[in-house]
Amino acid sequence: MSEDNSELARIYSTLSIQPSVVESMQPYIGRSSQDTEKGNSGSDDIDDENEKTETSGAPLSRQQTFLQKVQSRYSFFNENLNEHRKKLYLKFGMIYLTMAVGVLAIFSIYWGSMYGRNGRIQNLNMLVIIEDDTTINGIPPLFGDFLKQVLDTPLARARGNWHIFNSTEFGQIAVENNNNIEQELERQIHHQKYWSSIYVKPNATWNFYNAIITGDTGYNVTNSSIVSVYETGRDFMNMNLYITPSIQAVERLWLGSQANLTDTLVQHVNGSALSQAGAINILATPLNFVYYDRIKYTDPVLVAPSQVGLIYMVIITFFQFNFFSDLHMAIAKTGMHKHHYVLYRIFASVLSYFVLSLFFSLVSLAFQVDFTKAFGKAGFLVYWLLSFLTMWAVGAANELMALLCILVYPPLIGFWMLFWVIINIAPTFTPIALSPEFFRYGYSMPIHNSYEAAKVVLFNTYKGQMGRNVGILIAWVVLLTAATPFVIAFFGKTMMKRAQKAAKEEAEKKKKKEEEEEEAESGGV
Template identity: 30%
Template sequence: MGEERDVDFSLSVRDPHIRQARNKTIKTLLMYFALMTVAVWALLSVFWGSTYKLEYYFPNVKVYVYDYDSAANPNAILGPSVVQYLVGTTSTRPHMGVIVRDPSGKTFDDVASEIVGEKAWAAVVINANATSNFEQAIAGTGGLLEGEWAPEGAISLVVAGSRWFQVILEYLLPFLGRYMETPTLEASHQAAASFFSSASPDALGTLTATQQAALATPFAYQNIDLRPILPKQWAGAAPLEAGLIYYIIFAFHIAIILLFSRMPLQQSMQKQGVRISWLHTCLLRLGPVFVGYFFLSLAYSLINIAFLLPMDGNGYAGFGPQGGFMVFWMLNLLTIFALGLAMESMLTLLTLRFFPFFLISWIILNITSSFFPATLAEHFYKYGYAMPFWHTTTATKHIMWGARNRLGLNFGVLVAWCALSFCTLCLFELMWRRIEERKERKQRAKDVEGQAK
């Protein structure tokens, strides 16, 4: 027995007895390597392309400009300077999509509603008292905030940071900040020069500290974030980015575990020459999935609570923390069904042999839709508005930070994905059943023909 075992384990991969199997293995590997190379170029190009020439598409980012200063003061200094400069920036790239709006009849609350409602990405509000406050401050008759000069009240850059914090905090606000430097500096020089040109030496010698501060910095700007991500809430970035990738991976593990758990039952039925009905085959596929997804979605939701993430939209949503958690859990449950049932369906169609190519495609197409907005990419990337990731992240931003409410649309699209994958899974099971039945009929016909001969 020992000698036979030594002989069994002494076979070389170059042995001529296994040439056929060896050649088949090499061909299979070459095919997979070729497919993987194609997948790298095809799929990663989609992701790389979503950030390629990002600044080229900045004109798609609408920025409303409201000049209340000129509307309130016929001799306004700041308003015309800022408007003229911002309009001038549109002649060269990169630039934002500056749109000058009529401030008549609009309050700041109306502007805020436009930004939260995503009519525009930001608003530059030149406040009505910008020039008059400066004039009153240097005249010593007012224009102060709590007894001090506050030049940053002249201009407000209004955004909703949680809408897409990667874009707003990293690109939009820095860009607008640079936009504000030149016109505010020019207007400040003009305002100071106007005062010095008419002021007497005696008046200059008796300037108060407040007047000196106003002359030193007549105008400045401030950022107003209507839907901010507050301190200690940045863990909320996890379920918006990498967290959903991990979510797909967990769903993939469930699909693989269930696949191998069904094998003993299938092998047993095959040996006995029996087969369960198509309906019960679908129940066998879907029943354990429901249980697995239920507990996975609950765990995924609770981990966000463990890291103290808000569930009430920071007070801007129409529900409290308890109701918000239930909405969040239902969102995650529908998300895992939308993502996981699609994988179960494609695993049925492609089999385990080619399923990994769908998995990487599913991840990349989804993550691309939620990493950067389609506004800053080619028209092709608008496909992302139909992907589960986009709707999950959009709904999560509302639940956590009170960004625009699209819950009805978000839940509706996720339900549609669940229904589509449920139907295709059942149809693919039926397709393979018909294929196997056809093969069996042909085999029986051959056996009968052989017996007849």
């Protein structure tokens, strides 16, 4: 037996196995399978084997073997674990219930903003100006009349809320603003009173009739009739999804009625004039709309800072809370005056938002986003200011809610982040007119106002609402910053109470244990 042991020890030494491991295995070296099975049958057998080993002079191991450890464990379904299993099932159930409620409640906000959207396209305000509204030399204003008929169809009414003006009505509005009709049309679109427009030019029918009877080959049918003016920069994602398709739907209806229009007009034309090649070409030319986009979307990189970047802005403000949490705890333990600590926390957060917003803006600058369209060279600074105010607003909310979630149930922080992102973007990335009335709360949300203000810098859209957008951001900053001292004080007080309670419970346990040990000693004596 000793020779076998020394040989096995030499092999283990070659394999770099520690001598202690060899020693711990020696009591079991050389056993037969029958002996091993016998040793596994109970503690008495193991003790007998150990006694034999001691008698034979072999070293005795006090370490528990892996097999013994396995045999000392309970099966998951052992009746001794019934109570533990019940607690485990209950805990799993509560966690799944919490997550299910969070998912259903929070995601429903975003899904709800899109639900039934096609049925609300009719809420989009559209401007229609018909200057072809008078009869000239017996020729009726067929262009204007037929367009009115088209807009009165159910399909057209489902594609927008059409505000129709004749030349007299809209002319008065134009005079009040010292504009002619075309200038006032562009002003109304730029000031975002309407999403898009349809403009029937003056005497469109008469000019069309004259071109037919004269065979005017220089007459441009399309440019002389109907124009649609809009600004894609107002909402460059949804303009091509909802606004322009609505105008195009009306255009298709209009083209479908062209045969009736020309048939009616031909009745006023001398038959000999219709034999001219120029007249035939004019009659065969489709009366398409002319589309005039005053603010075009030409740079795809703008999707990043205008939409997805706003989501990242909310998330990155939470990063600063995580990154600085250890430092804030260390500062809190220095014994700093409470008021000074609160001021330190506010200043540290604001400084973080200032720095983060700078680098957030520099990313767009690095990818050659043009910041000069509305404010010239100062455009980048304006954009940086907007990013700073936005980060301050959403970041302060993140920080305060994180503190409260830690007190209640720390895993809720993740669902808070989802809620804060979704409740901000749901009324932002789509026209509020296309969502249920509930989503009008979006007019007060920081991300919505940041998005609207940023479009002024990036696209040179209407500046008239920028003051309101910035004012709402500042209001969020003031309210949340004012709430910070109270939340920090509540958090610190609550955590201190919990620490004192835990220390008290630990002291009681220790005292009870000491008393039990003393009783045991006195009983033994």
